[in-house]
Amino acid sequence: MSVEKIHTLVVGAGQAGVAMSEHLSKNGVKHLVLERGRIAERWRSMRWDSLVANGPAWHDRFPGMDFPGNPDAFVGKDGVADYFADYAEKHGAPIRCGVDVTSVERLEGRPGFRVETSEGTFEAQNVVSATGPFQKPNIPPIVAADSGIRQMHSSEYRNPAQLAEGAVLVVGAGSSGVQIAEEIMRSGRQVYLSVGPHDRPPRSYRGRDFVWWLGVLGKWDAQPQAPGTEHVTIAVSGANGGKTIDFRRLAAEGMILVGMTGGYADGKISFAGDLGRNLNRGDDNYLSLLDEADAFIERNALDLPEEPAARVLGPEVDCVTNPLGELDLAQAGVTTIIWATGFVSDYRWLKVDAFDEAGRPKHQRGVSPEKGIYFLGLPWLSGRGSSFIWGVWHDAKHIADHILIQENYLNYSPHG
Template sequence: MSVEKIHTLVIGAGQAGVAMSEHLSRNDVEHLVLERGRIAERWRSMRWDSLVANGPAWHDRFPNMDFPGSADAFVPKERVADYFEAYARKYDAPIRCGVDVTSVERLEGRPGFRIETSNGVIEARNVVAATGPFQKPNIPPIVPKEAGVHQMHSSDYRNPKQLQEGAVLVVGAGSSGVQIAEELMRAGRKVYLSVGPHDRPPRAYRGRDFVWWLGVLGKWDGQPQAQGTEHVTIAVSGARGGETIDFRRLAAQGMVLVGMTGAYNKGKLSFADDLARNLDRGDQNYLSLLDEADAFVARNGLDLPEEPEARLLGPAVDCVTNPLVELDLRGAGVTTVIWATGFTSDYSWMKVNAFDEAGRPKHLRGVSPEKGIYFLGLPWLSGRGSSFIWGVWHDAKHVADHILIQENYLAYAPQD
């Protein structure tokens, strides 16, 4: 069987792969993008039906193409996927869909890598893993299968009608968990929400969306403050035109908040006694951003309307002052547990020296110590903004420029 040869192979045609293709094309780097599904597949098939982008359209986009419609709208997931397809067409991205990559290995005695795919073998000088962070759904092994409740990951949730009758426990209070929990509550379900440590920014303040505030306050370039803090969840929503997440308000409307999910024993699930502490931490994060915003307005003399009511927190609720430390699932009528507990990475198919002992990519702004291997689409790849669509675009430019610089070095020959 013949071996296809390409200069740079990009694996994954989500937002990272599409952005990477644009920048490689601008640098005149021959490349190919492989995608096991469709372009932006995860936006289509691994999100719930009512999901919208967490940032407004004017901000959560690539710089060279606007979303159609209102710039302040929060775009539904299908239109986000359509946007990436249109962007790929705009730059004539060489994307090959329906191809699964099964192995990446370094070639012996010469530069480059051998890539085995479901459509044959490819050799490439560079490989960009643009598969993103949503690779393997993480369901903690807490509740056994014989517990008699249906368990699913948030990536498999679509809408309330999908679930059998009964109460629902949602574990995880980041953007996905809290939006799913509120949707289920609005559909008339009894909902328990397990809340861990989180950041809780205002959706908007003094007439500006929080993404604008993070920009002018210089927070998009921020780095994790300590090991592990890069995984702290952020509770923010673009649903219903965008709203600030207030867990106490949700509790006042009927949602039962509990602390971090602990152990399961004989039909009962225990919870840590940390609910009030987690909510207080989220409130402190929220109020600190308001303080910084007010200081910025005063320092720069901006004419932005004051908003004192934004500092009013939700009411005291019984589930916080007298938190549940244990829940009898059957007794409470819980028939479904939704694990909004994120994802783990799976790079077992990349047989290269680019990972630490835990299997996590080693890189500096996407550039691996394994020459010719790059990563793109990971949270905090270069900073806080890397998790957003526009941030991925800028990360891709850095990686593409690095590939071109290395190519120029290799092309150098001393003059006679």
């Protein structure tokens, strides 16, 4: 069987893989991108119908190409996927779709890696894992599969019409969970939303979107403050033109908020007594950003309109002052549980020494201690901005430059 040889192999043709290809091409590095589905497949097939980008088009893009239309708009999921496909075409990215990478192992006795795929075998000097964080849906083993309650992950949700009649419990109040919960509530359903710890930035303040504020306040380069804080969810949305998420307002409109989901027994699901604490923490995060923004405006003598109404928090509601400790699902008419609980990584195909005891990638800004292995598209890869489209582009440049530098070292020979 023939073996195809390539200098650098990129696995995944989402936003990370497309950005990686651009920078490798600029550096003159021969490479190939393999994608099991279509370009930006997860944007197309693992998102709900009404999803839009969490940042406005002027910000959530690659530097080399604008989104068509209004730069202040929040682009829908299919528009985002089309953007990456068009960007790949613009830069002539060497992408092969429909190829599933099944294993990567280091070659014996010589540098490089043997890569097994559904379309044959490759050998590569470098392998970039650009599969991102959304690999395997994470559903906590709380409610048994035979409980009689339909359960789905947020990646399976498309719209309220696909759900059985009845109330819905949404577990997880990050960007995905709260948008899904609000959409279902607006369709006329009773919705219970399980709220854990979160950050809650304003969608905009004093005429500037929160992505602008994070930029001028230097927060895009922020690092996790303590182990585990890199997983704290951010409740922000671009839905319906973009608005600040206010959990108390949603509760006043009919949504029932509960604390973090705990156990399940005898048809009843239990919740932690942390709802008020979680909401207060989100409010503190929200107000602290307003304080920093006000100080920045004063310090720089900016002429931006005052917005005192932004400091008016949502009303106190009964489900917060008297939170539910448990819920009898049948009695409450709950027929569906949607787990907006994120994803876990699945690197079983990457059989190299590049992971810690918990199976998490070891790296510095995407550069693995296993020479020739790189990671791209992970949250907090280099800072807070790594979770956003433009941040992935800059992370990819750093990795492509590292690959070129290493190649130059290997090609060096003493003069004379």
